[in-house]
Amino acid sequence: MADGGKHVSDEVYLARLSVCANCPSLDPERMRCLEKSCGCRLKVKARWRSESCPQGKWPSA
Numbered sequence: 001m002a003d004g005g006k007h008v009s010d011e012v013y014l015a016r017l018s019v020c021a022n023c024p025s026l027d028p029e030r031m032r033c034l035e036k037s038c039g040c041r042l043k044v045k046a047r048w049r050s051e052s053c054p055q056g057k058w059p060s061a
Contacts, residue, residue, distance in 0.1 A: 007047050008061045016046040016058045023057065 008016070020026050020042050025034045031042045035054045038045075045051045049061045 006049055008049050012059060012061050013046050016053070017042065019053065019057045019059070020046070023055070025055070 007013075020031075020033070021028075023033075025038075026032075026042070027034050033040050033042055033045075033054070037054045040051075046058075052058055
């Protein structure tokens, strides 16, 4: 892996964003998670293998 395994595959990345798109905690204008324990920019967070959904909704990397 060119990134040393830090990022998930494009398939996992898109699956994560798909889950977020259907989540009531999404701020769609800013693509941010509104969970108190998160608040992240999802287009960035969803790329990182080390990250997870605070509600446990993302598929495994």
